[in-house]
Amino acid sequence: MTTEQQPKRFVELVTQLRHIIDEDRIQPGDKLPSERVLAERLSVSRSAVREALRSLELLGLIETRHGGGTFLTAFQQHQLVEVLSMFILQTNQQHEDVLATKKMHEREAILLITSSKQLRALPVWDSYFQQLELEGSIERLQFIQELIVTSGNRLSLKIWRQLVAYSNEQHTRTSAEEKRPIQMLLKAMQLGYTVEATVAYNEWGDVRFH
Numbered sequence: 001m002t003t004e005q006q007p008k009r010f011v012e013l014v015t016q017l018r019h020i021i022d023e024d025r026i027q028p029g030d031k032l033p034s035e036r037v038l039a040e041r042l043s044v045s046r047s048a049v050r051e052a053l054r055s056l057e058l059l060g061l062i063e064t065r066h067g068g069g070t071f072l073t074a075f076q077q078h079q080l081v082e083v084l085s086m087f088i089l090q091t092n093q094q095h096e097d098v099l100a101t102k103k104m105h106e107r108e109a110i111l112l113i114t115s116s117k118q119l120r121a122l123p124v125w126d127s128y129f130q131q132l133e134l135e136g137s138i139e140r141l142q143f144i145q146e147l148i149v150t151s152g153n154r155l156s157l158k159i160w161r162q163l164v165a166y167s168n169e170q171h172t173r174t175s176a177e178e179k180r181p182i183q184m185l186l187k188a189m190q191l192g193y194t195v196e197a198t199v200a201y202n203e204w205g206d207v208r209f210h
Helices: 005-023 035-042 046-058 080-088 092-114 124-135 140-151 154-167 176-191 194-208
Strands: 062-065 069-072
Touching (some): 005 046, 035 046, 046 062, 092 140, 092 176, 124 176, 140 154
Antiparallel strands (some): 062 069
């Protein structure tokens, strides 16, 4: 195998390992098949499997326990994305691009919900409205994630979560100034007013980032 072929083969092997994890429905904390079993299933040498697993362990995606085997970690808890962002996002423009892309996914989720009679009628929006009235605030990222989850686009949700990690946005509650635009957003969604929902979302963003 040539030097140029090695990185490609490694990526293919890691991709196949990812498929095995999905097929076997291995969850964080669950044990992975042994190196021998993986080598047989992937039709590669045990040394190739060992090298791929070692790389995944260095990235914090799996954990090897002495005498206990290899386990899938809760990799969402690791700081890998934040570490990578220090090398990838080196200019203000790149950070602004991440924020703009994140907003695109959030805005699209709002439009999908507002355009669906079934989705905009879900009781969860009344719950958020009541929480704002009683407590004066809501958990910001939790609310936005609820929007994207409800929209039904799982790929968008995965991308959005990575963008949140890159932006280093923290889990905080909304401020008093955010209460009004969020209420306007909720009401516009429930009524099916797409333009008004977009305007309210933009107003909320003006308050959040200024």
